[in-house]
Amino acid sequence: MPTTAPTAPPPDDPFGGERVLDESGRIHATDAPVDLSGYRWEDWLTLGFFFALGLTVFYQFFTRYVLENSAGWTEEIARYLLVAVTFLGASMAVRRNSHIHVEFLYQWLPAAAGRVLSTAVDGVRIAFYGYATWLSVDLMPRMANLNMTVVDLPMSYVYGLVTLGFAMMTFRSVQVALRHWRRGWSLLERPGETEA
Secondary structure (H helix, E strand, C coil): CCCCCCCCCCCCCCCCCCCCECCCCCECCCCCCCCCCCCCHHHHHHHHHHHHHHHHHHHHHHHHHHCCCCCCHHHHHHHHHHHHHHHHHHHHHHHHCCCCCCCCHHHCCCHHHHHHHHHHHHHHHHHHHHHHHHHHHHHCHHHHHCECCCCCCECHHHHHHHHHHHHHHHHHHHHHHHHHHHHCCCCCCCCCCCCC
16 A cells, blocks of 8 residues: 655645644644743743733723722832833843844944954843842832832832842843853844744
8 A cells, every 4th residue: 555745735725734624524723732831930920910910900990980989009009010020021031132133234244243243242231231230239228218109118129120120131141142152143143043
């Protein structure tokens, strides 16, 4: 009995060759397995703060428009949760090396000059995030005496989350720089490639 090799799906097949209708005419689709291995602890922490932000904004909307008696604390807490999501989420972007960068100049530079400039960018990024972390650590104790406007909590909590975000960005930028050093190139030099 001869066997035939599977043929590649036509290029315009949106389902990759998988049949959508079975023999009885019913729709049959198989989802790809969910892979959460690409997420790190700061992703889950940021998701938690984002979820808390969503609940706070929903509660603000509910009390303002349904109960017609707005909860005064929701606007301030939502603002601080947004700050936490921003700085903690920025560490995710540093890890994935997905912050905005300009790669146009690297097309015209020789490869050796592009490598030197790319390494300098990694160094400046580490220095910037490290300095911002140091400033945040320095500012945190000074804010312990100042309370939030509506909620009776010290502002140092908010600055603590900012400090944590900058510290994670510094750590992740060191990891990215080491990855670029070992690999011998960065996305600036090869914009068509993808980060690991």
